[in-house]
Amino acid sequence: MPDIDAVLRGAVDAGAVPGVVALAADRAGTLYQGAFGRRDLGADAPMTPDTVFWIASMTKAITSVAAMQLVEEQRLELDAPLGGLLPHLSAPQVLEGFAPDNTPRLRPARQPITLRRLLTHTAGFTYNTWNPEMGRYMAATGLVAPRSGKLESLRAPLVFDPGERWEYSIATDWVGQAVEAASGQRLEHYVRDRILAPLGMQDSGFIPGPSQHARRARVHQRAADGRLTPIDFALPENPEISTAAGAGCSRPGRTTSASCACC
Template identity: 40%
Template structure:
């Protein structure tokens, strides 16, 4: 086990890695002089950028940035391929990526900060913060609720909410509740967060709260709960309470003009012959989606990972207590919970279900068994990913985290598998 170092200074030349930050954010991340200093084999670690470069040359991805840390030191931060293949613009270590659902852990963290302050309670019904949920019904038959969805249900995706029709290969068609979402334009970007929450509360739930794990708009609703409980817009809360204290200077819900040239672009996918549709991120949105929407860099996201690995602290900034981090990284799926038929098609061997050895905590999937999953890891590791190709995981037992930033592949699950294999294969 590596010794834990909670306060280390940035090494000389950190600006070249994209990790230099204002003085208040320093004292927390150090670049390892050699991979061997943190228990990683240099030659095996080199397989990772080589593999990504091969994927670029095979035209399967435009490019990527990968970051790996152990203990309190960064072992790798490498850029490969193109930020924009069409423009032949090279990928840079500070390239900006739409991280999609990797926004969810940030929103979940925001909620847990409010829980620690007594301004939010996990067992409270959602209707305490969004009154429209008091009248929500279940199914197209509009059955009454057996109990109201709670804040805990939002965090663990057991609220009964769903997404609209997800583009899952081989999917089993569109559920009637998803059709209702489409008719009601639940995803309309022209809404405010308050309008979205009221709109989705008028639609039926897919199942009774607590009975079904369904990947859903739950975290988007949670984002609105954070706004109500804190009295701040979600972007302002993030900046003041999370992004600013952690020194995540390039992470936001939109990209200002002076940074727009750093945005990574998806390419035409060779499998689907289409380009991944991305969100518009160069203008300030009306609705700050708690479940997606952030733009970030690998260098920024490792700061979030390091904070979680440190038990809620990064340098002088303590966002939550170590016991809150432990609670978030514990399996919260209720006994007997059911799963939709598209689960394995969407998440593969990293699906948060007993069949893969994973459960779900308060914002991310949590490993519960050594076996069953097709990829290496340890009981207690936790992760999440984004629909546009981004992925991260944190392994407390190995004091390890890894972040993969890429944009737009249709077969994104295979990159999550390969990253796991290659990173654990580099442990010495």
């Protein structure tokens, strides 16, 4: 078995990653922990076990846990139409294409949107990043992107009927809306009270404080030649909606108690 330190240090030396933190643990405690490289290729700060990382779409799992807690408590139902709780989902529309003048063609969805379909990305939603039809729809209508943090961004039509197929999507942002409606709390407060605090995850939260900002690894972009360059990246810290439900969390490398810090 290769030496873990050598493998991770080699990845940094080869330019595969700016830096890396790794940890392995079981019920008895920590088996391995190591940190190599830098938090930012444009600065000298070393990568350390307590470095804070964006975990992006891994927030989907955290939001899904929140929803399933409410299912256990019978405050949400997996297979009931969500339109009664979230009125915008009561009469979803499916994008079928565009007229010659580029006007979107919409029709009523044939099946309801349910929590199960949102959780499994089979509700009919998509991301404009990967679906050109949704990108065209946004350009034609002026619909803002989910990253904006605007409530309007969730008013996107479906691109297929609920239950018809799978497509990675903004569905988990709607799960966050369902959690808020059923619990009466903002998502970040619910997650703090019901998930993070009980697990002792003191270095965790949707909105980073000064300490987390000081330890946060910078986002890098890989060029065509393979080189990594630091870039500026941030999500709204006080959004109208909890868009972080789908893609806005950061995680400290140190996992003393299943740590996950959400920005």
